[in-house]
Amino acid sequence: MGKNLAIDIAALIVYVVVSLPSCTGIVFHEWASVGLFILFLIHCVAHYDWVIDVAKGCRGGFSWVRQGNLLLDIIVLAVFMLVMVSGLGISGVILPSLGLVSFGYYVWGPLHSLCAKMLFALLLIHCVAHWRWVAKCVFGKDRGTMKGNSGKRG
Numbered sequence: 001m002g003k004n005l006a007i008d009i010a011a012l013i014v015y016v017v018v019s020l021p022s023c024t025g026i027v028f029h030e031w032a033s034v035g036l037f038i039l040f041l042i043h044c045v046a047h048y049d050w051v052i053d054v055a056k057g058c059r060g061g062f063s064w065v066r067q068g069n070l071l072l073d074i075i076v077l078a079v080f081m082l083v084m085v086s087g088l089g090i091s092g093v094i095l096p097s098l099g100l101v102s103f104g105y106y107v108w109g110p111l112h113s114l115c116a117k118m119l120f121a122l123l124l125i126h127c128v129a130h131w132r133w134v135a136k137c138v139f140g141k142d143r144g145t146m147k148g149n150s151g152k153r154g
Contacts, residue, residue, distance in 0.1 A: 004046045005137040011039040012127070019120065030093040037084055044077070069129050076122045083119050086112035 014036045021029035054070045088095060089108030095101065102108065127134075 005134060007039065007042055007046050008134075011036065011043050012123075014039055015123065019116065027093050030087070030091055033084070033087060034094070040080060072122070072126060072129060076119070076126055079115055079119045079122055082115040083112060086115060 014032060017024060018029060018032045018036050024032070051070065051073070054066045086108045089102045090105055090112055091102060
């Protein structure tokens with residue numbers, strides 16, 4: 001299994017656990033979300049070369065599928081950031097532990113709830129969109145590299 005895939009699987013598992021605050025409790029939810037944010041940043045750095053190649057059209061020429069995957073990834077990034085910012089806005093654990101207070105719960109709470117649901121849907125689409133890359137990493141001979149220009153990651 002490739003290094004990038006291992007990071008991606010770890011991030012997905014942490015996301016699933018973090019997305020259930022009613023089961024894990026708010027304290028765990030907030031602190032594990034910080035860990036998830038770090039994993040998300042590692043995920044972005046691990047796939048940075050793919051983003052640059054697609055943005056420049058370097059890998060296999062222009063492809064609508066690859067450009068669509070890049071657009072999806074940018075939307076996931078934006079929604080993830082909204083979830084994190086709104087989560088800090090309603091924080092009952094992290095901000096108080098730092099001696100900070102956030103006002104506007106009636107704005108941040110609904111925004112956090114809406115964006116969290118959007119993020120879940122977008123991550124499902126993201127996983128489906130990159131499923132061939134995942135399968136290639138797990139079952140393929142060249143583990144983690146894809147040839148051609150049909151939107152797969154390398």
